[in-house]
Amino acid sequence: MNKLEHIGIAVKNLEESNRLFSRLLGTDPYKTEIVEREGVKTSFFKVGDVKIELLEATHPDSPVARFIEKKGEGVHHLAFDVQPIEEKMENLKSEGFGLLADTPKPGADNKKIVFLHPKTTNSVLIELCQDRG
Numbered sequence: 001m002n003k004l005e006h007i008g009i010a011v012k013n014l015e016e017s018n019r020l021f022s023r024l025l026g027t028d029p030y031k032t033e034i035v036e037r038e039g040v041k042t043s044f045f046k047v048g049d050v051k052i053e054l055l056e057a058t059h060p061d062s063p064v065a066r067f068i069e070k071k072g073e074g075v076h077h078l079a080f081d082v083q084p085i086e087e088k089m090e091n092l093k094s095e096g097f098g099l100l101a102d103t104p105k106p107g108a109d110n111k112k113i114v115f116l117h118p119k120t121t122n123s124v125l126i127e128l129c130q131d132r133g
């Protein structure tokens, strides 16, 4: 893993949480983006080298909606920058980690992403991401 790239936080209302986190962090989100395939509307804040990604579900059966139903709002995933992502996936697979997809998918913020199965990572949802360039 190269570095912690961002921390994903599940929220019920992106508008309200954008205002909250703007006040908290002292900076406005630098982008808002809908990732239809993941069923999320996201916004990104930059704090030093790390980003905060807020995630609101776009429909009631999106993974983020199910997460909030089960656990409430809060920290949803940690995302690590890796390069190249395909090689890291192979390495982690051979180390016994589960992957939620066989190939990386387009994610928000111009990234290729894949998630590790939280059952294999102490219940922490881990995202691997690489810039699409």
Ligand code: ZN
Residues within 6 Å of the ligand: 006, 008, 053, 077, 079, 127
């Ligand atoms: Zn993320």
